Each structure stands twice: as structure tokens, then as C-alpha cells.
Amino acid sequence: MTSGVVAIETRDLTKRYGSLVAVDQLNLSIGYGEVFGLLGPNGAGKTTTISMLCTIAMPSSGAASVNGFDIARQPDMVRRSIGIVFQDPSLDDRLTAWENLELHGCLYDMRRDDVRKRIGEVLELVGLSDRARSLVRTYSGGMKRRLELARGLMHWPRVLFLDEPTLGLDPQTREHIWQYIEGLVKRGDMTIVLTTHYMEEAERLSQRVAIIDHGRVQVVDTPANLKNSLHGDVITVQCTLPQILGEKLTALTGASNVRADGGLVRLNVIDGERFVPQVVELARQVGIAIDSISIHRPTLNDVFLHYTGRDMRSEDADSMHFARAWIRRTHR
Amino acid sequence: MRELRKIYGIWRRELIRFAREKSRIASSLAAPLLWLVVLGGGLQMVRIPVGGNYQSFLYPGIIGMTILFTSVFSGISVIWDREFGFLKEILVAPVARWSIVLGKAMGGATAALIQALILLPLAPLVGVELSLARLPLVIMLMVVIAIGLTSTGLLIASLMGSMEGFNLIMGFAIQPMFFLSGALFPLSGAPEWLRVISYINPFTYGVDALRWAVFAGFTTLVPVEAELVIVAGFAVAMVLACSYTFGRKK
Numbered sequence: 418m419t420s421g422v423v424a425i426e427t428r429d430l431t432k433r434y435g436s437l438v439a440v441d442q443l444n445l446s447i448g449y450g451e452v453f454g455l456l457g458p459n460g461a462g463k464t465t466t467i468s469m470l471c472t473i474a475m476p477s478s479g480a481a482s483v484n485g486f487d488i489a490r491q492p493d494m495v496r497r498s499i500g501i502v503f504q505d506p507s508l509d510d511r512l513t514a515w516e517n518l519e520l521h522g523c524l525y526d527m528r529r530d531d532v533r534k535r536i537g538e539v540l541e542l543v544g545l546s547d548r549a550r551s552l553v554r555t556y557s558g559g560m561k562r563r564l565e566l567a568r569g570l571m572h573w574p575r576v577l578f579l580d581e582p583t584l585g586l587d588p589q590t591r592e593h594i595w596q597y598i599e600g601l602v603k604r605g606d607m608t609i610v611l612t613t614h615y616m617e618e619a620e621r622l623s624q625r626v627a628i629i630d631h632g633r634v635q636v637v638d639t640p641a642n643l644k645n646s647l648h649g650d651v652i653t654v655q656c657t658l659p660q661i662l663g664e665k666l667t668a669l670t671g672a673s674n675v676r677a678d679g680g681l682v683r684l685n686v687i688d689g690e691r692f693v694p695q696v697v698e699l700a701r702q703v704g705i706a707i708d709s710i711s712i713h714r715p716t717l718n719d720v721f722l723h724y725t726g727r728d729m730r731s732e733d734a735d736s737m738h739f740a741r742a743w744i745r746r747t748h749r
Numbered sequence: 750m751r752e753l754r755k756i757y758g759i760w761r762r763e764l765i766r767f768a769r770e771k772s773r774i775a776s777s778l779a780a781p782l783l784w785l786v787v788l789g790g791g792l793q794m795v796r797i798p799v800g801g802n803y804q805s806f807l808y809p810g811i812i813g814m815t816i817l818f819t820s821v822f823s824g825i826s827v828i829w830d831r832e833f834g835f836l837k838e839i840l841v842a843p844v845a846r847w848s849i850v851l852g853k854a855m856g857g858a859t860a861a862l863i864q865a866l867i868l869l870p871l872a873p874l875v876g877v878e879l880s881l882a883r884l885p886l887v888i889m890l891m892v893v894i895a896i897g898l899t900s901t902g903l904l905i906a907s908l909m910g911s912m913e914g915f916n917l918i919m920g921f922a923i924q925p926m927f928f929l930s931g932a933l934f935p936l937s938g939a940p941e942w943l944r945v946i947s948y949i950n951p952f953t954y955g956v957d958a959l960r961w962a963v964f965a966g967f968t969t970l971v972p973v974e975a976e977l978v979i980v981a982g983f984a985v986a987m988v989l990a991c992s993y994t995f996g997r998k999k
Contacts, residue, residue: 471841496843507834511766523758524842526751568838 424449424576424608425470429479432465432632439465441632442479447610447625449575452602454623455612456717462632463612464504467580470610471501484575497525500574502565504581504612510554514545514564517553518571525572539567543597559590566597576608577601583618591618598622616717626717628724635724640717647715647723648673650689654682654696655708662705669695689714755844756852763823763856767863774864777819781811781868785875798935805876809963810932812868813894813956816861820895821923823857824902828912840995847992850903854988857899858892865891872963879963887962893984894955900987907994930956936970954979 425447432440440462447453455463468474470483472492481488484498508517515536522532540546543563553561562582569577582598583591599622601607613619619626620640627637636643656662663677666684671692675684686692689712700707767774789804789811797806830836839849866888872879879887905918929943930952936944947953954976961967961976969976 473837473841493843496841501841503834503837505834505837507836507838509762509766509830509835509838510833511769512762516762516765520758520762521838521842523754523761524839524844526754526843 422448423482424451425453425481425483425610427466427470427479427481430466430469430476430481431478432462432469432474433477439632440469440476443632443634445627445634445637447608449608450606452609452611452622452624454619454626455610455629456614456616456619456626456721457612457629458614461614461629463629464580465632466629467501467578467610467612470495471499471578472496497572498574499576499578500569500572501578502562502569502580502582504584506561506565508553508561508564508568510556510561511552513550513552514540514556514567515549517564518568521568521571527572535571539570542570542600543567559586559593562586562590562594563597566594570601574607576610579609579611581613582611583613583615595621616721620717628721630725636720643717643720644715647719648685649687650685650692650715651713652684652686652689652692652696653711653713654700655680655710656682656700657706661703662700665699665703666696669699752845752848755842755848756855759839759844759849759852760856760859763853764859767823767856767860777815777864778867780818781815784814785811785868785871789875798937801876806935806960807933808872808875808877809959810930810956812865812891813930813932813952813959814927815864815868816891816895816955817898817923817927817952819861819864820857820898821902821905823860824853824899824904825906825909825915825918827853827903827906828909828915831906832912846996847988850900850988850991850995853903854896854899854991857902858895861895861899862888862891865895877963880965883962883965887959890955890958890962890980893981894952894959897955897980897984897987898952900984900991903991904987904994907991926950926952929953931970932956951979951983955983 423446425445427443427445430440430443430445431438443462443466445453455466457463465474469476470481470488472488472495475489483495486494486498488495509520512520518536518539519532522535527535536549537546540549543566545560545563545567548556548560553564556564566579566582569579579598583594586594595618598609598611602609602622609622611619611622624639625637626640626643628635628643638646654662659677659680659682663675663682663684666672666682667675671686671688672684673686675682677683693710693712696710697707785804785807789807792803795803797803827836830839869879869884869887905922909915909918929947929950931939931947936947936953939947948970953970957970958973958976958980961969961973
């Protein structure tokens, strides 16, 4: 059934809502066993892309296949192949964890003995075995997230979609979720597609990252390559006579894009830590006093800035998420 | 049948939730008792052409009312599933749309049936002799009526979008459905305009058929075969309409 090594392929996948183009001619190819990150700000089209790949939304034009099945013509086969952890909670909090998973087993037509065995396994995996019989409404936010992860894994999906898996969670809980996901990756053959607007999350979990903005893929590569494409680390030197130091530094091999202004010299170098002694030595030779030196390694944030010309505003998304969660709670 | 298992799962969830809402069960029994005992008792002196006295005439009507409100409410509650995200879990699963609707409709119908069954032991107290032989017929009718009405609730929910319109729907659609169904008075003695509206109301035939099932020898508004066809046809039509609206993708 599954053809070749490509788990997910999209060809000019497009989604329009009226005049708004949410996803604009998206072309992606994701291999089996790969952990692929979709990185972009809120409203970039990540969730819409996932919705189409999960067959919840119909593409306006273009095509895509998941696990070898066409999303428009074989939605049922696609659905059987995938597991999803949605951005927003989707558990029934009036049921226990066990009942939620049991229902999932029914919906995916799993064999009865498999369901019982598998519930034990996935709860064990996310460390919720001792709370299996508690109502989900008594769970904390992090526990609910873990339970959703467990549920997404119940039916042995070939492809797992994680839509902002740690949105709105505290750092400690986020670390836990990351560890569970890393555990999954180590086990092997599952393909994971992760959307996030947290740089560190994309960087830590993904083997390849696509930077998406305005519904378009800006660039696809490994996190390391993306960062290297920005020509190395940025060294910032605070000193007297920055203009003179700048001129001297320009002559050094390995330094590029040297610019001096307002008591600061900035330059790009490939290996910042090894380069700093040369800067210090040069300054000593010409008698310039250095106040401080800092090395800034490029992050995916810089990469994002470079390719989109915009900063990622994660705070906005967070406050929106909390607002939504609050509305849900108070309107219950 | 693969879909059976999925329908069962959805049905079972509805029942687990229903069983956990004890306050809802208790409070929804208060209304029928008030209608039956207080209104029925207070109008004891009213002569009625069928069922002996008014209280016993009222009895099948109140059973119908219980089914109506419980079913419609169960159906509309799918809005909460959407609001709190759970609906996505079902919609993304490899489950046929009609299975979702059937599971939900049967879940709501079962809840309504349980509520209505609690009223059955009251029959002797209001002067109704319900023979055991007629009981299967009564129950089957209840189930079919409840499936149709739960689906009506589901359909309303899928068209409504948010819980804000809930009171509007209750006030302008469901309450009129109840008052214009002949549940509270015999339509044969009602003024022409009222009769005409009631004849358009599908719930009227459900209540009338219930009365026919409860009272041996009751004369129905139209031939009983026609009423049964209307009641069953309404249920099928509503399930189909829901399956269609649930199947739509954005």
C-alpha cells in the first residue's frame, strides 16, 4: 500500500477562504521516519495545512498524499494512517482517561483485546497509568496534553501530527512533553509533523524545518543548515575607537560584514569562540581597550527574521490561547 | 459491520455522560410530574372524550413532552462538543458521517427513553391501565420519536453554530412544537386555526400515536398507519439531513 519513502507529499496545495489565501501553493515532501517542523507565526497557515492533510478541510486547489493515499479521494485511508494532537483541547473531560481512550479504540475499529492492552501501553508511555480512572476534568493542563498525545498514538498511526503540542504550557511541562516526543522519535519508524511557533521546539525536535509565512514555504532545511546559511556567529565588541578596530578586523581572514557604530563593532564569523582571542590580541596590539565581547549564535529566530523580514511574536499567540482557554472555562 | 462498533462507541459515551448528570435527570423529572399531578389533578373535573378523565388523557402527552425536551436537548448538546473541541476527535476519525449521527441520535434517544420509562409506573396513579402486552409497542414508538427529535436537535445545533441561539430555539420552535401537538388538549375540539397549525407539526402525530398505543380503541386524528409512517419518515428524514450537514467540509 505505502509507496516508496515519501510519507507526505503536497503539490501546489492551496486553501482560500474568500479572498484570503491561507495556504498558497505549498510544496512539501516528507520522508518516512522523519520529524518535520512547520515553523511560522500565528496565521501563517500551519494549522490550515494540517487540517487539509488530516482531511478535515478540503483544498481549494492542488493535491496532497499522506501515507500514499490521496487526501481528497481516499480520506478514510488517510484517516486510518494518521494520529493527531490538535492545537486546542479535544478530550471529553466528563469521561475518564480510560474511557476517552476506549472510545478512540472504538472509533478506529481496533480489536477489543488490542484496545485494553494498548491503553495500558500509551498511558504508561506518558506517565498517566495511575490516573487512568480519574475524570479528565480533574487533570492539569500538562496532563491533558499528555493524554492527547497518548490518544494520538493509540491506533499505531504511521504519521503523527502535532499541532503546537506545547502551546500555553509552563516550561517544566513543556520539557516533559518534549521528552515524550523524543522518546517516540527514538523508537523509529513513525513520521512526525510538528507545527510550532516556538523556535527552540522546532530546533530541538525536528530533523528538517520549513519556515512558513503568509501561507508560503520560505525555505526548507535542517536547523543547522538554516543557521549556517546566515554566515555564522555574530561577535559584538564594545570598545574605545570602534571605527579603527573595525578597519583592522576587516583585514582578518574569516571575518565578514564588519560594521562599527555607537561604540560597538559587529562582525560575522564562522566559529565565534575560536575567533574571540584574535580580536582581543588585535585590540591589544593597537592599544584599544575592550569593555566587553559577546558572541551571538544565530537561532532559528534569526533565520526566520532573515527569510521573512519579520520577528516572530510568540507572546501574541500565547495571550490569545489563554484568552480562549479562559472563555471556555467561564462559559462552561 | 465495522461501523457498528463506532456507533456503539458514540452511543456509549452519550450514556456515560447522561448517567453522570444526576442533577439533570432529577430536574427533568420535576416538570412532567408538575404537569401531570398539578395541572392534571387541578383539571380533574374537565370532561374529555377519550381516556376517561383529563389526567389520564394528559398522561401520554406528558410522556411525549419528556421525550421531546430530553431528545432535543441531547441533540443540541453537540454544540458543547464543538465548543470544547471534542467534536474534532470524532470528525477526524475514520467514521462515516451517518454513523456519528446514528450514534448520537441513539444515545439521545436512549436517554429520553430512560426518562420516559421512569414515568411508566405512574400510569395506575393517573387512572391509566397500561397492559403489559402494549408495552413493547409503546417503547418502540418512544424510540422512533426520540431518534427523530434528537436528530432535530442535532440539525438545529449544526445550523446554529453557538449556544447563544439556544433560548430562541427553545422559545420559538420547541415550546410551540409542544403546545401545538395536542399533548395538552384534544385537537378535535380545538378552533380551526389551531388545528391547522397542529396538523403541520410532525410531533402531533407522535403524541397521537402514543395515545393510540396507550389506550386500546383510541381513535387517531388520521389513520394510525399514516401516523406511524409520518413518525418513522420524520426520523429517517432528520437522520439523513443531519448526515448531510455533518458531512460538509469547510
